[in-house]
Amino acid sequence: MNRFLASRLTFVRFKSKPTKDSKKYVHGVLDDTFAVKKRLNMYKSRAAFKLEEIDQKFHIFSKDTRHIVDLGYAPGAWSQYAVKRLNELGLKSVSERDKTIKKDKQFLILGVDLNTQATPVKGCYYLTGNVMSQTTHLRVKDFFRRRGHFGGPIYDEDKELDLVMSDMMVDCVGNSEADHLGNMELCEAALYLAYEQLKPNRDIVLKVWSGSELSKFENKMKILFKNVYAFKPKASKDKSSELYFIGKKKFDIYEKGISIKDVFGS
Numbered sequence: 681m682n683r684f685l686a687s688r689l690t691f692v693r694f695k696s697k698p699t700k701d702s703k704k705y706v707h708g709v710l711d712d713t714f715a716v717k718k719r720l721n722m723y724k725s726r727a728a729f730k731l732e733e734i735d736q737k738f739h740i741f742s743k744d745t746r747h748i749v750d751l752g753y754a755p756g757a758w759s760q761y762a763v764k765r766l767n768e769l770g771l772k773s774v775s776e777r778d779k780t781i782k783k784d785k786q787f788l789i790l791g792v793d794l795n796t797q798a799t800p801v802k803g804c805y806y807l808t809g810n811v812m813s814q815t816t817h818l819r820v821k822d823f824f825r826r827r828g829h830f831g832g833p834i835y836d837e838d839k840e841l842d843l844v845m846s847d848m849m850v851d852c853v854g855n856s857e858a859d860h861l862g863n864m865e866l867c868e869a870a871l872y873l874a875y876e877q878l879k880p881n882r883d884i885v886l887k888v889w890s891g892s893e894l895s896k897f898e899n900k901m902k903i904l905f906k907n908v909y910a911f912k913p914k915a916s917k918d919k920s921s922e923l924y925f926i927g928k929k930k931f932d933i934y935e936k937g938i939s940i941k942d943v944f945g946s
């Protein structure tokens with residue numbers, strides 16, 4: 681054990697009888713230094729643990745999750761988790777260019793972020809772009825059209841995606857309502873992309889923010905998805921107002937006649 685840590689733990693242990701707070705502190709320190717730190721080495725950031733918890737509870741990855749867009753990609757921990765999980769399920773990234781892998785065992789992940797410095801993690805592709813811009817949506821569509829036809833039935837050339845993930849977050853200004861509204865705009869943009877490009881019966885995971893617009897947004901999701909869940913992963917700090925919405929099983933918008941106006945209003 682690291683000496684500094686050992687002395688801190690001893691201090692906590694012997695200074696006085698353990699209180700609720702000191703126990704919490706010891707657990708916090710232990711979490712940060714051993715299990716988490718070790719696992720953190722596998723990922724670019726702790727964000728991966730949130731996605732892992734979401735996946736464990738809502739099973740968002742399966743052998744059929746082969747076309748994934750990761751909005752707010754940087755630095756890339758969610759995509760890293762997705763690659764690891766899909767590898768465990770026996771799928772391999774298209775980027776490996778391994779001709780011995782059957783086409784229906786390949787996956788394609790595209791990360792999208794404003795960050796111009798970000799680089800694709802192993803097994804993924806990366807696009808610098810603003811998800812608030814229609815041009816970025818077209819580039820995503822174009823990417824999956826061009827690269828995605830490597831097997832499996834094509835439902836609709838415009839709807840190639842099996843999973844939309846969004847962990848986007850604005851640069852917070854410190855005013856909770858303004859931050860909330862900024863983040864909800866990002867959620868709307870992600871939901872719009874899912875409306876247009878996600879296949880029926882497929883899922884979305886997105887970070888949302890508590891605040892005045894949240895229940896309106898949840899209602900929009902309920903028009904588009906059969907089941908909508910709200911979830912706060914343990915890896916998300918208690919004091920943070922972030923939580924995640926998981927939309928399972930998108931309705932077939934053609935069959936159900938769901939228009940953009942039905943979901944997003946005029």
Ligand SMILES: C[S@@+](CC[C@H](N)C(=O)[O-])C[C@H]1O[C@@H](n2cnc3c(N)ncnc32)[C@H](O)[C@@H]1O
Nearest residue numbers: 727752754755756757758793794811847848849
């Ligand atoms: C919390 S970080 C995402 C962490 C990431 N999921 C991971 O696992 O590494 C939020 C990201 O959202 C991105 N972002 C914010 N607004 C965006 C926008 N309009 N378009 C694309 N990305 C955006 C930021 O640049 C930032 O990299």
